[in-house]
Amino acid sequence: MSTSPELWLREHPQVRTIRAAACDLNGVARGKRMPIASALKTLSDGTKFPMSVLSLDIWGEDIEDSPLVFETGDRDGLLFPTERGFVPMPWLEAPTALLPIWMFHEDGRAYDGDPRHALARVSERYTAKGLTPVVAVELEFFLIDDSGRHLQVPVSPRSGKRRKAAEILSIRALDAFDTFFTDLYEYCEIMDIPADTAISEAGLGQFEINLVHQADPLKAADDAWLFKQLVKGLARRHGFAASFMAKPYEDYAGSGMHAHFSVLDRTGKNIFDDGTERGTDALRHAIRGCMDAMHGSALIFAPHLTSYDRLVPDAHAPTEICWAYENRTAAIRVPSGPPPSRRIEHRVSGGDVNPYLALAAILGAALNGLEDKKMPPEPITGSAYAQDLPSMPTDWASAIEAFDKSEQVKRVFPQQLIDNFLLTKRQELRDMDELTRQEQVEIYLDTV
Template sequence: MKNWLRKHPEVRTIRVAAADLNGQPRGKRVPVRFADAVVENGTRFPMSVLNLDIWGEDIDDSPLVFESGDKDGILKPTERGFMPMPWLDSPSALLPIWMYRENGKPYEGDPRHALSSVVARYKKRGLTPVCAMELEFFLIDDSGKNLQVPLSPRSGKRRKAAEIMSIRALDSFDTFFTDLYDACEEMDIPADTAISESGLGQFEINLMHCDDALRAADDAWLFKMLLKGMARHHGFAASFMAKPYPEYSGNGLHTHFSVIDKDGDNVFSNDGPEGSDMLRHAVAGCLAAMRDCTLLFAPHANSYDRLIPESHAPNAICWAYENRTSAIRIPSGNPAARRIEHRVAGGDVNPYLMLAGILGAALIGIEDQMEPPKPITGNAYAIEDLPLLCETWEEAIDAFENSEMVARIFPKELIRNLVMTKRQEVHYMAELSPEEKTEIYLDTV
């Protein structure tokens, strides 16, 4: 890590940042001459900092604050190391960190440690998840009273219609996307295909698959930070808010995953289109935990505006082969690449918690050899009597808190902290107008 800074003498300051339960980067700005001390010894800040609400406020009555004296955790660099921050004007470097207790044990309220624990359980069985994510987002001009598409740097005009997979829409922001891809290269974020989507000024970028689930979640977390920063650098906003425009589809974050064994073989493949028994068990686990994990896939008040019928977002708990109306889709193609696509999450999620929930549920299905119901055919929105995701934020919080499956995936402290956070947000969000809610979510999530 020190060598990276030696090779980049232009860097004047560093940021050390960890993800809190909302996926917000929390940390410090440090002059570069003190960077070696951070690498060697870590840094310290209160454990409660990873358990703030969406406004960055302490959680009322949290045992992490006054009851415990607001004690420190120790933040150590992750294996990612230093990387540039191309959206800033002055040369700066980001060092991702995660939290440990004073005794050296991982802090149970850190979302990255939650994912690491799930991955370790796969490793004990000789298995490795392979993950990829598709992130949808809106480019938005938020300078006026109403949100709208930014002016195209090429034409000076606003495209006021959705344009699915339009080359013209992509080319309208060619300079921005070129700079964005260059920045992804600098940060070693594996950004692949970009397309325009069905929302107003909406796009999607796919991140390449990775056989390190922690790195895949890092990539998504860092990409969200980078995209929002680069958009502001270009004079507009980029947002992963689940539903900024009521009349258009919202932002999803679709996760593709398979599992390989010690020999590198895909255990979801049986050389046929239907996939293996292991794939069915994993699907069954995902379905069984889906309602109780709604809070991970829809963590904010605005998230539930996206999960409505006929909106390109699933609201029913079901699976299918090559069917994008289902919550879980098994894509067609080469049997050696057989995988599961989990389509529930919005773009506003914490990638670490979301991926821990998905992979943890799939592993429970594998461990318990669970069997799923029959896959559906046709339009999932038109099929009656399918079980549903939680329909309200409050219902999702209660389901998450009381779930036996959630308790098999996450430590008690993280469950408690997240539930307290969300109940506080429910209370204060009720006092805000729709415009005020949009204002807070547009930049944060």
């Protein structure tokens, strides 16, 4: 941030309460409410809560067989503010700010179970090679009336009507919720979230907002994490829900978080650009790295039971491990455009992902590919759904096992995070099986 956190508080005297929160493995904000005096102490001395808190299950329960709980006495980690500083929370009634924090050991070492540290590790690998990833994400979400037994599109505040139709790139659909989107853009500016264009999408009450590219993966992930909190909080203030759940409606496309990235060298040149539409060998090396890691990383891109409802053929989501130029049926797309902006679009992640883990998995795999210097297969043409291609795991249990066995995953993530994530997902898999579909939807609708 441009000013110090202490100065920010002095410049915003109306803010009287603080939420200090870290991102857990499911992308949920975990932390404390505190007065200004405690927040000031946190800036210098940090704050503590149990290390186990960053790997709770989706219900916020301890992982029963985690060594972080009873085996080690549920010991504390020490959390310090990230470089983001204080961020307003304008969807709340009282003037409040969020202080993003991340976890360390008492001796100052980064805690390997913190997803933000996982992305920082990947970013540091790029820096060591004189490379800078430039990253942007597109976030799709649904506006939903969840007041009744069945989910449906909210009533438009403008017309008082409920239009039950998917309207791709419809200005009318955007205008129907104009007050919501007007507030959303205003609050993004207040929170320093670089929101770009908004469109209506293919699902009922589904929209997408692009965030502007950042030459800092941590800033890009911070923006996405904060954006999801803002959208969900603001929607409730407007009288309906917003959800990044992968696929709340069976008969309509689900929501993704597409990630776009290029890589700059020390001189600021895009290493994917060779002056043509084809791009460089480095482009193809990065693509190969992403493809090699895709099967094992599916649990990162589709982390929940209902994530796999989205990953089905002919539903605008990738199911096969392949790449292509300007082809949205492929898992990896190379968009057209001027050669200096040549980039990769990774299309696998659902809207329900943890942005830190997703970007770490994507950028880490791409860097593995740049190191290995292997070529991918030829790009596909036509529909990926109609071709015999390697596929990603089709269900949650298979993705958990693939994640456990993947050597590519081990090249990207520290072993402690892998172990914690597996324990968390296996407990959720066991407990979700006891719930009805409606109960499953209810837990995911607000949390992810």
